[in-house]
Amino acid sequence: MRWTLKPKPQAEKVEALQKALQIDSILASLLIQRGIETYEDAKHFFRPSLDDLHDPFLMKDMDKAVARIEKAIANKENILVYGDYDVDGTTSVALMSSYLKTKHNLVYTYIPNRYDEGYGISYKGINFALENDFSLIIALDCGIKSVEKVAHAKKLGIDFIICDHHRPGDKIPDAAAVLDPKQDDCEYPYKELCGCGVGFKLVQALASKEGKTANDLTEYLDLVASAIGADIVPIDGENRILAHSGLRIINTNPRPGIKAILNQVEKTELTITDVVFIVAPRINAAGRMKHGNFAVALLVENDNDLAAKYAAEINDYNLDRRETDKQITEAALKQIEEQKEQNRLTTVVYHENWHKGVIGIVASRLTETYYRPTLVFTKSGNKLAASARSVKGFDIYNALEACKEHIEQFGGHKYAAGLTLEEENYEAFKQAFEDVVAKTIDKNLLTPEIKIDAKIDLKDITPKFYRILKQFAPYGPSNMTPIFLSENLMDTGFGKCVGADKKHLRLTATQPKSSSKLIGIGFSMGDKYDMISEGKPFRAVYSIDENEWRGNVSLQMKLRDIKK
Template identity: 50%
Template sequence: MGSKQAGKGKQENKHGGNCFWINEINLRTDAPYASRMIVHPAPPSKRWILKPFPDAPAQQTAVESLVQTLNISPFLASLLVQRGVSNFEEARTFFRPELTHLHDPFQMRDMDRAVERLTRAMHTGEKILIYGDYDVDGTTSVSLMYGFLRTLYDRLDHYIPDRYKEGYGISKAGVQWAADNGFTLIIALDCGIKSIDRVAEANALDVDFIICDHHRPGDALPDAVAVLDPKRTDCHYPYKELTGCGVGFKLLQALCQVRGLPESTLWPYLDLVAVSIACDIVPITGENRVLAYFGLKQLNTAPRVGLCALLRVAGFVKEHETCPPPERALDITNVVFGLGPRINAAGRIKHARAAVELLLCNTHDEADDHAYGLQTHNKDRQDLDKNMTEQALAMIRNDELLIKAKSTVLFDQKWHKGVIGIVASRCIEQFYRPTIILTESNGKAAGSARSVAEFDVYEAIEACSELLEQFGGHTFAAGLTLPIENVDAFRQRFEEVVSAKIRDEQLIPRVEIDIPLDFSEINGKFYRIMRQMSPFGPHNMSPVFRSDEVVLVGEPVVMKEKHLKFTCRQVRSGHSFTAIGFGMAVWADHLHQGEPFSICYSIDENHYGGTSSLQLYLKDIRLG
């Protein structure tokens, strides 16, 4: 539907509006075929959650307006309205992000105090310590802040706490190290919002703190010179979902304004901000979408040498290349699964300082050495992850109470602290429910929590706070520490809290579907315009569609004993497409010629043997 085929770039359409789109391609390649597997029972379907269709009168008016002014189909217009885009100007902002769309950093509470203290420290020659957490957000935050400030000032250093000796957040050892080495200002990134005691200790040692955090504050704030956190209840900053690295970026943006530096000096650092946004799983909306959009551009055209080296060891860039070629452009998913685990591996296996050193490298040779080190750590992490996951799943399967429970809390003092969060996620893949994996660390039980859609694990942990020594995190991921003797009581209490709060349907994996779609609507123009909606991520996911009355064309094929591939035709439209289901080989023996079924899927472009074609990437199948 809609009018004439859009051309490249921006062009006038017959309605006098403008049609604009970007062709962004995410490569996938086929794998060799394998033989059919043995028959397995058909897996239960996930919950198919159809997002509210924009059928209210005002929404329908918006859909019709977008169809006319953008020269797009009603299906694409409906996707936009679902994402809060209802007119041409909003569409232009959505499709054409600009760095001028970033908010004034001084709208953030305490920003003026933070900039004044930082400026004074640089003017009077104080020693400044850049302190950050050991995960991707923390290490990119430190690399951003230290990397930029060292171009202006040389009396600074960086510090990442040891995951195993110091634990999460601002540590007593870190504060003491700063005082012993003459630092009078600490800029804490991606941590600190609950470090009331540590900041008080620092104040007693004449060490000031500027906190740049994005986690939920507690009832009281630390007595720091400045506490930058858009989630403060008294902070009226327009966007609340920045990463820790994003908050650090806003501090540097404010510093540039005060010092009269062009903000363009910050743009080369946006690759770090994009990596933090991707790997911290924050919403890709508002300011994050602008930062991610331009950060990905930086990553794909001129990444810093450390990230370029990491892209090489991850297989995204060939040995002779310095950044990904346009036909292999990286997206948020590539960053999450390609770069994130390797950066995180430094802190999980040894010390996260190695990740910061990589990200701060100035030469390719030096960066390559660090990148290969992280690659080795990542392989070690994968082995630990696999073994611990097998042990954890066996513990559940061999315990009748755990099998029937609505939560999972497992403890083994020998488990490696660096991968317990990953193991929690792996357990949820098999037993879909809020999960906490605990191990022993410094005489305490330390754990990582992961949740399922629609359930706030942070609140559930908070309800057990009388048994804990420390906890913090987000709705879907959290960390906690408790006395080992409290583990059994905590397991029982957590199960009680989860059982009282969680609904039965929340224990079934869900697939969110944007709109039903006929195969006849899927073509090159549809795909190109849909890709403009990227970068995709939380709250702006790659669209998922539902199609009914689908039948096989030929036999399904199993690839690598895990994956499913088949050609399917929609009866009413007569159009056919190839579909791929990763990890869905079990369905091969339950799809039969002539028997209709329904699918939900995303659409992407497949490149194989020098040709390109649109392909359906399956999320789930329903028989009948």
């Protein structure tokens, strides 16, 4: 791994903030690295408030979206709430449909089938709307590139309101309203909302017509926080406010569906990381293994017993997903070894029988193993479909755009995307993708990097230090967990490999001329035991967290890497 120590902020800035907040210089430096330079900045950072959310009507077309929904309610039109089958899509549909149902009886939901409709708006979905007399479709977490499909629906007398957060193409769909802060001519101040976040802004706008504020809509924020965590969007600005408030709801008064998921695991207080690894995989498993409708049913259910039943079914889908994911990952790794393609700068694999619902997870696993921009293909109808994942710092969406002559359809983000192509174009695309990456990637990006926030001594890690550090959460892109470097460490002699297969490393670190000691745990770092044995000095990069054991809580180093 590459260790990169972030530059130290200007000493005058650190000193000024240190005095203003009455904190130590390390914490002041960490704040300045995050763009927090004044007492006022820090107040907003440490005390996120729903009162600081932007006016939803600053978003382009928000007035049109509200007017069209109000018209539909007044005219007793059937409204179809349409969303993608992942966490962002299903939470968006649950949020929008449950809010609209408090105003209007004629609200229904639609999630496309991953296998015969694919991602986003489908002709099958539009036909469903036509056959069932829907005159308005609200599309969430999708639609920004569905120019032809929206035009087709318009000819049939069906209006669309699009709530999306993906990058627009050259042309914007001709919808009744298009809400997407990433549009070039949208002046909304915050650009990084997830799909559920854009949906929440529409709900916020609708509620404002009755004199309500975001503080009256907190019951929906457990959904928004789940989507923010699952979609890996930056946790700054409005996302930080929404995630912070949503986590509070998840931990105090979650909806029955989320509560039923949490009852399956023994966790007292969930962080955004727990949402990513506990809540999100289960919600996602419905769309991956069965149908996204099961996730929506769970998320809108108000009866605790029924929610528990749905959550148990979804947990079974998640167990199936894990087994399928494991089998395909093993097959993909074997394919790469047999092809002897490790010298390539990309990883592209294909098998016609791989389960379409898990190829995204497999792509992530392969990226972790080989640390290359990665695509995993499978057969989908008479075409090939792929999930793409990238390495930190490389924009895979731009790379796909450079290969678009070989692609039928694609969409996504900098680090994750999806695409379809004709089978006969597979080899040409594979070579084109390799060529584009080889020409454009900085070769340093092919080695995993750990960015270190600050160099500290063990004596700096006090209960007060951690109490303030803890308030930096929720963590995520643009506000990652602080990573520290400590040098000249030694193990006190109790270091050992732990776990059933001795895969993990546990040690107790100290420094010369210091009485401070701190336990460190390094998951999957058992192979580094020799570096710390027999009193050898070592350096470590780590985050700090709490370890709870038999009712006792202590601070520990969560090791990320060790070097001699």
